[in-house]
Amino acid sequence: MAVSESDILRSEVRWAMIVGVAVAVIFAAVIYTGIELHVNPPSNIETIDPKALHLSNEFTESNLGTRVEPEGRITTRIVATQFAFDPPCVVVPANEPVTLRLTTPDVIHGILVTGTNVNTMIVPGYVAQVHTVFTKTGDLLMPCHEYCGLGHSQMWATVRVVPRESFRPDAEGRVACD
Amino acid sequence: MLFLLLGRSALAGKTRSEDTGLSQADLDTVMEEVPKGALALSASAVLLLLCGWFFVYFFIFVPRGTVG
Numbered sequence: 001m002a003v004s005e006s007d008i009l010r011s012e013v014r015w016a017m018i019v020g021v022a023v024a025v026i027f028a029a030v031i032y033t034g035i036e037l038h039v040n041p042p043s044n045i046e047t048i049d050p051k052a053l054h055l056s057n058e059f060t061e062s063n064l065g066t067r068v069e070p071e072g073r074i075t076t077r078i079v080a081t082q083f084a085f086d087p088p089c090v091v092v093p094a095n096e097p098v099t100l101r102l103t104t105p106d107v108i109h110g111i112l113v114t115g116t117n118v119n120t121m122i123v124p125g126y127v128a129q130v131h132t133v134f135t136k137t138g139d140l141l142m143p144c145h146e147y148c149g150l151g152h153s154q155m156w157a158t159v160r161v162v163p164r165e166s167f168r169p170d171a172e173g174r175v176a177c178d
Numbered sequence: 179m180l181f182l183l184l185g186r187s188a189l190a191g192k193t194r195s196e197d198t199g200l201s202q203a204d205l206d207t208v209m210e211e212v213p214k215g216a217l218a219l220s221a222s223a224v225l226l227l228l229c230g231w232f233f234v235y236f237f238i239f240v241p242r243g244t245v246g
Contacts, residue, residue, distance in 0.1 A: 011213055018221070022228055029232070033240055040246040117245040132245045 042120045044129035050105045053079060059103055066090050066098075068173040075099045080109040080122045080144065083151030089158040089177035093167035094137050100130045110146030113159050121146060134161040 033039045053059040059079055065087045066076045074096055079086045081104060092098045102111065104122045112119040115136065120128045134140075144155040160177055169175050 007213070011217060015217070015220070018224070022224065025228075026231065029235060033235075037240060038244045038246055039240065042246060115242065117239065117242045119245075130245060133243055135243050 039117065042128070042130040044127065046127040046129070047125055048103055048127050050103070050124040053103060053105050058101070061086070066092055066175045068169045068175070070173070073097070073099060075101060078102045078111075078157070080104040080111070080155075082106050082149050083144075083155040085111075085142070085144075085155070085157035087157070087176070089160060091160045091162055091167065091175045091177055092134055093164045094134055094161050096164060096167075097131060097133055100128075100132070102128045107148050108146050109144050109148050109155070111142050111157075112145050114141045114143075116140065118142075119145075134159070137161045137163055 048056060048059070054061065057063070059077060064077050064079060066074065068074055074093065076090045076092060076098060078090065078100070080102055100118065102120070102122045103126065104124050106124065108124065109122040110120065111122065113134075116132060116134060118130050118132050120130050122128045138161055140159040140161060142157045142159050144152060148155065158177070167175060
């Protein structure tokens with residue numbers, strides 16, 4: 001044989017080193033964006049009784065949608081049900097930190113907001129929370145991306161991103177579509 | 179595996195050089211080049227994959243904004 005065992009071993013070791021370097025570079029990129037650019041997987045462990053959302057303080061119907069909290073934080077609360085989001089349209093300001101809080105009383109749903117990195121599951125019994133900053137104005141589609149039943153394909157909402165000057169909360173701090 | 183066994187049994191009765199007229203030295207010369215070609219092919223594939231990953235990560239994922 002022209003190629004000896006040691007030649008093969010050497011090439012395999014080199015190849016393993018190349019792959020090791022590639023994996024290390026990818027890890028470094030992920031850690032850099034996580035620490036420096038604050039791009040992280042949404043993580044929130046918070047339980048809620050899915051049978052009593054309408055009785056909870058936070059996810060009652062009148063409290064859904066976008067609200068500027070007394071301390072200035074902008075929070076959008078959405079309930080995902082088979083097969084609609086309540087409210088079906090929410091308004092958020094551009095270039096401001098926004099917190100999306102979602103829950104569901106029935107089955108597992110999921111959301112993504114097109115053109116952004118917002119993407120999370122919505123699991124009964126838990127509150128899903130995503131912090132983000134929307135940078136482009138316009139109506140963004142927010143479909144359910146977890147099959148939740150026969151009407152799944154009809155389940156979507158709109159995230160209306162408006163310029164900061166057009167984001168006008170009412171006396172209670174609420175902002176709604178139309 | 180079956181293919182390998184069949185191939186070996188076929189070569190057991192008759193050497194390949196008798197079939198093709200190639201000498202063992204010719205075959206050795208070809209074998210010397212094989213690992214280089216395989217490495218070049220796999221390195222290109224991995225390089226393309228890495229370039230694709232970095233392109234999607236830094237030109238699509240990161241510009242879509244912070245999330246957490």
